[in-house]
Amino acid sequence: MDRQDALIRLTNTQINNLTQDININLRNIEKLRTELEELKADYAEMIVASRKNQSTQNKLMFILSSRNFWQAYKRISYMKQYASYRKKQGTQIKEKTITLQQYNAELLKKRKEKEQLIITNRMAQQELDTIKIEQNKLVDELKRKEKSYSLQIIKKQKQSDAIDKEINRIIREAIAASNKKAGKNSLNFVLTPEAKALAASFSSNRGKLPWPVEKGVVSQRFGTQRHPVVRTTTIKSNGVSISVPPGSEARSIFKGKVLNIVQFKGSNPIVLIQHGNYITSYKNLSRVYVNKGDNVNSKQPIGIVFTNNENNKTVLQFSLFQNTTPQNPANWLYQMK
Template identity: 30%
Template sequence: MLYLKKLIPFMLFIWLAPAVLHAQSNQNQQPTREELERRKRELQKEIDEANEALKETKRSTRESMGQLRALRNKIMLRSRLINNINEEINFINGDINGAYRDVKTLQKDLDTLKAQYAQLVVYAYKNRSTYDMINFVFSAQNFNDAIRRYAYLKQYREYRHRQASNIVETQELLNRKIESLQSQKEKRADALKSEQDERQTLEKDRKEQDEVFNKLKGREKELVEDINKRKKDAQNVQAAIRAVIRREIEEERRKAEAEEVARKKAVEEKRKRDEAARKAAAAAAAAAAAANNNNNNVATTPPPVKETPKAPEPERPAPAPSRSANVLEATPEALALSESFENNRGKLPWPVSNGNVIGHFGRQHHAVVEKIDVENDGIIIATSKGAAVKTIFEGEVRRVMVIPGSGYVVMIRHGQYFTNYVRLQTVSVKTGDKVRTGQMIGTASTNDIENQGEVELQIYKGVVKQNPEIWIMRR
């Protein structure tokens, strides 16, 4: 029995050890690491695009606002990339600390297993005689006790084999953890070097930005003149667009009034026809009654003509609440187009295949001349010279205009919404054309100073300006 008392603790330990080792070997990687890697790739792609945009603007003979915008965009993206790398380093540090803890735990478990196995080996050596084993079995008081002792001896042998296997598995797991730890250290070293390189590049970009800014600052008078000219051009564009929209509203209102007058006239004519028919029917009935009385020589008063009572109309359910009446949505087609446009808020495509916003909607401070505010009626998108400009939603072309300083302007109606494509160099549609989403309507104009293509996208709801950036897809 002393033999069994020594054996039981070893068996309990070895039965629990595999579960502990399995739990340690199945630690899941945090998904945020993958998210960081994805963000890093996206930021690097955007930085590459910003570099290409900067190269295009540098082909100009003078410093321009495009260079300054491209440099600021690069600095912003590179700063975000550095922050992303720092977050990745923090995760790597966490993995390294966890790996250190795992290595220590596994080393401790391995030492314990080796010590326990050594005791087993010593005990087996001391009791290696076959006679002792047989004597242990045959010294049982009865047959059942002998069977149990034989089973204990068998389990003991299996336990020794498992103990040896667990030592080997633990050693292999420890080696893998050590390799993983070394790999994490190498990753951290690479990330730290990458972060340092990015900081050096960021410092160079900031110096270049300061140089461009100072040179542009020296041309402040020229910039103010350009700002005032663009502001005047934008006012002309807005006045023309609002005039067209008001004309559309007035035409729809007149059409609706004419339809209402025609409807009332038709109702009145129908009422008169019904009244005349009723009187004719009454006269015919009276004449028929009089003729019938004469034939029968009976002097009686003709019976009055009775109108057949109308069946009461069934009660109709109250109409569901609807959107406020709008003359631009007077037809079912116009209403459906408006609702479809609204349902695609934030999902509309860009008017160009490649480009970035260089002028945001609304009022902003000028990048160089701080005392002047710039207000945009839409968003200005920089793209390649002569790039194809496409519609962002299906609709009907209502106007194609030429405005000095702003090139061609194409206005497309979508129910009560209007999309305006300003600063086009050429157009390929005309007033009245039905267009589909993504259809090419012209090409972007060229800004010679910036050495790039430009197009402005405006969205109106009636005569109210909208921010196009909340309508189109994010990039």
């Protein structure tokens, strides 16, 4: 719709410019016609006077009747100048006639251009009106269904919150297990020297970590935001959603160990991978390649992303935690910002 508006503004500007050019041409044509009529009138008077005295005898008598040689010379010069002036007048009439014809031709061309632009403008306006009508219909339809959509979004948000709560519970249980093993009491992972080194390596790669898919586009970002369709509804995400081609594989973003593979009611399998005190979560898989306790490497495929047959969308939901605190993946993955 913005393009149609821009096209209409452009054609209106061009029409206005052409109208100005046409008006200038009309003034020039009128001026030339006046000058041409004056030249023709002068030329006609000159021709009449010339015919009255056009005989060779009259010209000769005019010269011979001179009182002296100097007067005869002046009369001969006058006759030459008069003949030259007649020729010049004829040339001017011819040139102004040609110029007038050119102005007329240019005027005709610009009028045709203006007519074509008006047609183009009218078509663009009709197309814009059609788009606006369709847009208004869509807006009205969305408004009618907004409540229904909002309820669906709220329902999905509750499901997502429940899954995030379960993931948080699993991570807390893993933290408790590490504490029990180390004989300590902490809200965070108690790490072995090897796990500390892994966590430090993971942290040092902040902003340089590979994406959890080979190719994809972020369709939902981290944090609280307005729903992209129902703008009156707010949604919250502990990670990012990445739209990928059907059949795409999910892959580990760093070396680590499969902490758990879980599937909750109403969801597809989820793989949790531990990297020291960092946990990465890969949701919405249709098939899983790894098992709980497996060691994985960076970019190693861990499963296939699920494709929804109803809307043909293939979306991986990826989250990253430091202990139990959600992190914005855009701060960690390479050029996600």
